[in-house]
Amino acid sequence: MTALAHAALDQLTELLGSRCLTDAESAARYGVDWTKVWAPAPCAVVLPETAEEVQQIVEIANEHGLPLVPSGGRTGLSAAAVAADGELVVAFDRMNKILDFNEYDRAVTVQPGVVTQQLQEFAEQQGLFYPVDFASTGSSQIGGNINTNAGGIKVIRYGMTRDWISGLKVVTGRGDLLDLNKGLIKNATGYDLRHLFIGSEGTLGFVVEATVRLTRAPRDLTALVLGAPGFREVMKVLHAFQKDIDLTAFEFFSDKAMGHVLQHGVAAPFDTECPFYCLLEFEQLSEQVGERAMEIFEHCVEQGWVLDGVMSQSLGQLRQLWQLRERISESIAPHTPYKNDISVTISKVPDFVEDVDKVVQDAYPDFEIVWFGHIGDGNMHLNILKPADLAKEEFFQRCGEVSKWVFEIVARYNGSISAEHGVGMTKKPYLGYSRSEEDIDAMKAIKAVFDPNNIMNPGKLFDV
Ligand SMILES: O=C(O)CC[C@@H](O)C(=O)O
Numbered sequence: 001m002t003a004l005a006h007a008a009l010d011q012l013t014e015l016l017g018s019r020c021l022t023d024a025e026s027a028a029r030y031g032v033d034w035t036k037v038w039a040p041a042p043c044a045v046v047l048p049e050t051a052e053e054v055q056q057i058v059e060i061a062n063e064h065g066l067p068l069v070p071s072g073g074r075t076g077l078s079a080a081a082v083a084a085d086g087e088l089v090v091a092f093d094r095m096n097k098i099l100d101f102n103e104y105d106r107a108v109t110v111q112p113g114v115v116t117q118q119l120q121e122f123a124e125q126q127g128l129f130y131p132v133d134f135a136s137t138g139s140s141q142i143g144g145n146i147n148t149n150a151g152g153i154k155v156i157r158y159g160m161t162r163d164w165i166s167g168l169k170v171v172t173g174r175g176d177l178l179d180l181n182k183g184l185i186k187n188a189t190g191y192d193l194r195h196l197f198i199g200s201e202g203t204l205g206f207v208v209e210a211t212v213r214l215t216r217a218p219r220d221l222t223a224l225v226l227g228a229p230g231f232r233e234v235m236k237v238l239h240a241f242q243k244d245i246d247l248t249a250f251e252f253f254s255d256k257a258m259g260h261v262l263q264h265g266v267a268a269p270f271d272t273e274c275p276f277y278c279l280l281e282f283e284q285l286s287e288q289v290g291e292r293a294m295e296i297f298e299h300c301v302e303q304g305w306v307l308d309g310v311m312s313q314s315l316g317q318l319r320q321l322w323q324l325r326e327r328i329s330e331s332i333a334p335h336t337p338y339k340n341d342i343s344v345t346i347s348k349v350p351d352f353v354e355d356v357d358k359v360v361q362d363a364y365p366d367f368e369i370v371w372f373g374h375i376g377d378g379n380m381h382l383n384i385l386k387p388a389d390l391a392k393e394e395f396f397q398r399c400g401e402v403s404k405w406v407f408e409i410v411a412r413y414n415g416s417i418s419a420e421h422g423v424g425m426t427k428k429p430y431l432g433y434s435r436s437e438e439d440i441d442a443m444k445a446i447k448a449v450f451d452p453n454n455i456m457n458p459g460k461l462f463d464v
């Protein structure tokens with residue numbers, strides 16, 4: 001540790017006492033996210049309890065040139081919350097209170113360390129619903145969701161985290177406390193800085209409070225799992241249902257993904273083995289909606305787009321069917337997957353997937369390729385699994401080489417190299433495939449305004 005870091009730590013210990021942790025166990029725990037590519041090496045971990053303490057931490061960091069990394073539930077998949085280079089981790093676990101709720105505004109004000117599931121349960125207790133949902137809601141925190149503009153499995157109906165944040169308090173890299181948008185629905189007073197901070201991966205400032213909108217809870221949710229002979233047919237099924245029914249989800253997964261999730265202990269939906277599966281969900285608000293869904297299903301079977309299918313008849317069955325999709329990620333995790341989280345507009349999905357699939361199948365004849373994702377949003381998760389006998393370093397190096405070819409296709413289709421997981425460190429070398437030089441220059445200029453000394457999560461998103 002440098003003399004400067006020592007001096008900063010003395011000040012931090014004076015400020016926070018036992019909430020400034022320097023032990024190896026805390027460093028290892030708080031210094032990583034789910035990527036596990038970089039080894040954690042923070043100089044210390046601090047646990048502020050108030051916005052004022054966050055401001056004081058930023059002040060000390062500026063004085064000593066100490067880089068800061070924000071840490072929430074650490075469920076990120078792009079190494080945006082990894083401290084691998086002597087940074088100070090600012091963990092928000094102690095700022096985990098629900099501060100206010102107003103039923104007329106249908107809005108709840110929370111601290112950043114509130115766990116997503118805690119917010120969802122609070123909304124339910126008020127007879128309302130927080131709709132941003134994904135597999136890691138049991139540990140992810142609202143502050144992290146805001147930093148990455150988290151998406152998930154209900155985006156087709158409810159949008160991303162950005163769409164639910166009506167107010168945001170942030171501490172910038174200058175140490176200023178900004179109170180952005182103040183929970184308003186309508187506010188036409190110039191640049192909406194709130195949206196700059198959402199999805200900025202902690203590179204401009206840290207979220208210290210958020211006002212989150214809630215909505216009515218969905219009623220009588222019903223899921224269908226369908227098996228399709230090919231990927232193009234999956235898209236035809238999406239189109240057929242979307243024409244008539246407001247879907248709350250449309251997810252897809254390949255036979256390989258299905259194989260892993262079944263091995264993981266989830267029950268098969270039906271006996272027919274299909275190359276692709278989709279899971280779609282809707283509110284069965286009336287009997288007619290259910291009947292219409294069955295008619296569309298039969299039409300899809302007649303057209304040869306669907307080989308088999310099942311529809312949930314109870315909440316228990318609905319939850320069971322969702323396991324098929326929600327547990328894919330954990331079922332492939334032991335195979336050290338190399339992850340891609342790519343998107344294009346819906347109309348381009350079939351050609352795009354065909355082009356990418358060809359490149360990866362040719363490049364990795366010996367690797368298992370697992371496709372799944374939020375196909376109703378044009379967002380595919382392409383996971384390449386490491387063969388058991390190949391060293392991790394060599395595997396990641398080979399994957400990195402092929403990434404360029406995949407991202408060239410992404411660029412050709414005007415797509416995104418990261419639909420929802422963020423850029424962090426894993427996708428930083430490839431940002432130029434999705435954002436122009438002018439875009440990146442503008443982002444750097446914005447960072448300089450809010451974080452002139454480059455102490456807020458440096459080395460993530462881009463290098464300055
Ligand atoms: O593991 C992945 O690649 C995706 C994780 C998550 O975004 C999901 O949709 O399940």
Ligand SMILES: [Zn+2]
Nearest residue numbers: 152374381420
């Ligand atoms: Zn996802």
